[in-house]
Amino acid sequence: xxxxxxxxxxxxxxxxxxxxxxxxxxxxAYVPDAGHMRLIDLCARDGNIRTVALTTExxxxxxxxxAWLGGQRGALLMQSSxxxxxxxxxxxxxxxxxxxxxxxTMRGQWGEANPWQVPxxxxxxxxxxxxxxxxxxVDEARRVPETVAAxxxxxxxxxxxxxxxxxxxxxxxxxxxxxxxxx
Amino acid sequence: MTRDIRDARTFVLNRREVVAAxxxxxxxxxxxxxxxxxxxxxxxxxxxxxxxxxxxxMGGAAMVGFGLALAQPSRRVLVVTGDGExxxxxxxxxxxxxxxxxxxxxxxxxxxxxxxxxxQLGHTGRGxxxxxxxxxxxxxxxxxxxxxxxxxxxIPRVYRDPGPxxxxxxxxxxxxxxxxPLIDGPHLKNRFRQALLDDKAF
Numbered sequence: 001x002x003x004x005x006x007x008x009x010x011x012x013x014x015x016x017x018x019x020x021x022x023x024x025x026x027x028x029a030y031v032p033d034a035g036h037m038r039l040i041d042l043c044a045r046d047g048n049i050r051t052v053a054l055t056t057e058x059x060x061x062x063x064x065x066x067a068w069l070g071g072q073r074g075a076l077l078m079q080s081s082x083x084x085x086x087x088x089x090x091x092x093x094x095x096x097x098x099x100x101x102x103x104x105t106m107r108g109q110w111g112e113a114n115p116w117q118v119p120x121x122x123x124x125x126x127x128x129x130x131x132x133x134x135x136x137x138v139d140e141a142r143r144v145p146e147t148v149a150a151x152x153x154x155x156x157x158x159x160x161x162x163x164x165x166x167x168x169x170x171x172x173x174x175x176x177x178x179x180x181x182x183x
Numbered sequence: 184m185t186r187d188i189r190d191a192r193t194f195v196l197n198r199r200e201v202v203a204a205x206x207x208x209x210x211x212x213x214x215x216x217x218x219x220x221x222x223x224x225x226x227x228x229x230x231x232x233x234x235x236x237x238x239x240x241m242g243g244a245a246m247v248g249f250g251l252a253l254a255q256p257s258r259r260v261l262v263v264t265g266d267g268e269x270x271x272x273x274x275x276x277x278x279x280x281x282x283x284x285x286x287x288x289x290x291x292x293x294x295x296x297x298x299x300x301x302x303q304l305g306h307t308g309r310g311x312x313x314x315x316x317x318x319x320x321x322x323x324x325x326x327x328x329x330x331x332x333x334x335x336x337x338i339p340r341v342y343r344d345p346g347p348x349x350x351x352x353x354x355x356x357x358x359x360x361x362x363x364p365l366i367d368g369p370h371l372k373n374r375f376r377q378a379l380l381d382d383k384a385f
Binding site for chain 1: 213215235237238239240241242243244245246247248249250251252253254255272274275277278281282368369371372375376379380383384
């Protein structure tokens with residue numbers, strides 16, 4: 001997926017990491033996703049951030065509620081398919097008015113070649129909003145840092161749950177071999 | 184190999200007495216209680232500003248305790264939850280087993296039934312061994328407790344041994360009076376943070 005020329009790598013993962021530094025993120029929970037690969041790696045190499053791999057995304061919602069109870073700020077990284085796993089856990093975030101910052105890489109959206117990703121990808125914004133999570137969409141790489149910074153302020157200063165949806169147009173769609181039946 | 188399946192009616196420990204005995208020596212321990220009877224059990228042992236009672240988020244108690252344990256490494260964090268709640272978050276045992284927070288203890292009050300919904304038989308009453316799962320998930324120690332002597336031997340370890348620790352405490356499946364603690368989410372959250380973080384809470 002990554003371009004051959006390293007100089008052509010987009011810099012938005014580094015810019016999100018910089019926002020994490022600026023707002024004092026101390027716990028980063030994630031279910032691995034190719035779109036988040038570099039951000040996960042940057043966080044894992046930072047001695048001030050505890051980076052935790054989850055078995056399912058809802059674990060991260062509960063974990064970051066505990067982090068806030070203990071006085072730390074966190075962020076949850078996931079793919080749009082993971083949003084569906086979190087729905088009931090988000091009810092605790094809304095009822096208790098915990099802050100939540102989640103960065104969601106979108107699938108099933110721009111040029112998706114795996115049809116199984118389409119239903120949850122399409123449902124992601126409405127699913128989040130249905131349980132009180134504020135949604136910030138971003139479809140241009142240059143807008144990523146300001147969007148994440150705004151989401152972090154809304155999350156931690158106004159104590160709200162905020163999801164930044166990073167459009168598949170930014171990440172690029174995964175290439176699958178064309179099925180013979182299509183040719 | 185088939186496992187010996189025990190009938191919960193043969194258990195001797197009473198859940199209220201178990202939770203009260205464990206919390207008697209809590210000191211500055213922070214406590215997260217899982218949805219249902221464990222929340223009532225923890226409240227019945229005495230309300231405390233260091234208690235965070237879950238009234239929902241089923242399957243999330245262990246991970247709330249885990250995030251709290253990471254944020255407060257100098258404090259013990261005790262999660263008191265039920266077998267049904269723990270089963271809904273089994274993956275979190277694997278996550279905690281990988282991270283191995285030394286200050287986290289999970290106590291499952293295991294009556295082998297869904298006590299809040301009509302006493303339907305749960306998986307732990309049908310051959311599933313939660314302590315064995317926690318052990319297999321790389322917990323520092325995991326045990327099943329059935330007697331008062333075993334409980335009394337375990338309690339000092341809750342506040343002393345390097346974690347993560349796990350115990351499935353088998354209790355009799357009998358109704359106990361409902362003890363309803365605070366329920367308002369923002370109040371519970373703010374009370375807990377103020378007690379723990381003082382002027383840094385707001």
